[in-house]
Amino acid sequence: MTSSRQQALIALRDVHQGAYADVALDRVLRKVELPDNDRRLVTELVYGSVRRQRTLDAIIDQLATKKSHQQPLLLRSILHLGLYQLQFQKRIPPSAAVNTTVQLAKDNGFSGLSGFVNGLLRKYVRLGEVEGGESSHISIKLPENPVERLGILHSFPDWIVSLWLEQFGFAQTEQLCEWMNQTPTIDLRVNRLRSSCEEVETALQNQGILCERIPNLPYALRLLSKSGAIKNLPGFNEGWWTVQDSSAQLVSYLLNPQPGEVIIDACAAPGGKTTHIAELMGDEGEIWACDRTASRLRKLQQNTQRLNLKSIQICTGDSRNLAQFQNADRVLLDVPCSGLGTLHRHADARWRQTPQSVGELSILQEELLLHTSTFVKDNGCLVYSTCTLHPAENEGVIKSFLKSSPNWKIEPPATNSPIREYSTDEGWIKVLPHKHNMDGFFMVCLRKKPS
Incomplete structure (x- = not known):
């Protein structure tokens, strides 16, 4: 029960009970010892499932006879985890996503519904194969209304989509929605009183971490590769830099x-x-x-x-x-x-x-x-x-x-x-x-x- 997907489910349960996603995730990761790769997977599954929940609910409604809002919250979270991997995490083999999600249902009191979970996810995989090969995600049925269309496709509430459409128009709103669903970057602000961009760049590169300068900001660096724990990066304890977008x-x-x-x-x-x-x-x-x-x-x-x-x-x-x-x-x-x-x-x-x-x-x-x-x-x-x-x-x-x-x-x-x-x-x-x-x-x- 210490698997990465189980820990992600625990965090999602807490989110549905009112916890902030970052707080719920931090609480889970503090309680268990997981390798760095598993910690990154838990983080991606939690944030991704929360961020994309409207899209994932639409997929459930498309594949199941019983609508998403009629299902127990914990079961819906299990389906979100499975479908998120299938729809948005192409590095995870579909068979692994299906099998681990079915096991998750069994381990969390839904043995009687594990067949339903298995059937829904395998239906997704079959549709994906028909539409474009095993790695292809399925097409979501979308309404014509532009607000609902963008809201379901990119997983935003209608009022935010309407607000942005009014300011930016359809094309830019879609670009903005897509941008907001990216994994955020980490930017550093070099402390000019203690170090320099050149010194920090060299120290990071010596640890195999790529970074780049940011236009118009003479003391800003953006990390381009996985960095691990921020406190373990070179120069942190020495006050060479701080994290700031x-x-x-x-x-x-x-x-x-x-x-x-x-x-x-x-x-x-x-x-x-x-x-x-x-x-x-x-x-x-x-x-x-x-x-x-x-x-x-x-x-x-x-x-x-x-x-x-x-x-x-x-x-x-x-x-x-x-x-x-x-x-x-x-x-x-x-x-x-x-x-x-x-x-x-x-x-x-x-x-x-x-x-x-x-x-x-x-x-x-x-x-x-x-x-x-x-x-x-x-x-x-x-x-x-x-x-x-x-x-x-x-x-x-x-x-x-x-x-x-x-x-x-x-x-x-x-x-x-x-x-x-x-x-x-x-x-x-x-x-x-x-x-x-x-x-x-x-x-x-x-x-x-x-x-």
Whole structure:
């Protein structure tokens, strides 16, 4: 019962009971000793089955007389694991996918339904052989309606597909959906105060790990091969680098902090942008890292110590209520958001977020922006950023703020800024995953006019 597929099923059971996918997976992997290959398989099966569950349910409905929603959740999870391997994991032989899934049903109280599981999966294999050989996945029957069609084919809720269709049109929405179903890459941000890209590249290559430079980001590297545990990579303990997606690195360049300034990071945890700000300032100045969650600030403290940074001070509290900050040179407000730009990293986020939760978040974002804007001195600036692709949390929040705050204006990035190419006519920055091959982000620099 310690097989990789059994552990994946345990994690999926916990997800269906309300656990976050990454938390459920981490809990499972901590309890059992598995070889690296098996750990990677568990991770792929859990995230893949959660991410693709609408597509997998559609396949079940196509092959079975009893619809997916009528089946016990645990049985449906077993079918998801088997069908995910058949439809999306072509390196796994169909016979192995079928046999291990049938055994999984027997081991988990469904011996009486193991024949049903076996029959459904073998029906899939037969259809695949008819359509294009043993390695071919089957064609899914899709409705004509473009929203439902894309939603079923790429496994997204209809409301997200509708939102993106309205912004990007059909072709780009399909590209975006496909991008969001990829396994996420790992980007490193080299700590310029401790190392260099050349030194980190050489150390990684000496361990057989390939990486590449990222355009417009002079201290960013993307890993191109399997890396194993991050903490075991060369340079981790020495503080040579930290993990941070390339689009998140752009935010601190837009903020453009200078040595000796007072900077406030109003929603700082877990601290990737905070530590980047310190590095850009040469660790000279005063950075206040604020967050209302003390446990998440501990992660920031750990990274600060590992990167050997001295300019960061911790402030625990909700930035909507803090009153001690008034004359900051710059404020970073990286607000809590729906994360629709990072759905590939959070397998279950597409199912957890709703139009209602987005509405609640946009209210929180407006409250945070109104209050943290009071932290900034005249001629100072505030950078507002999100990792979502929802206008209500991005353009909508900024337009509402500027309407009620006439002493603020949008300041486009400088012509020599590394993020100029992501700038829009309105002056804000939009990073689109399917165009720029990095997490989706929105950011804008606001300048406070003298009163």
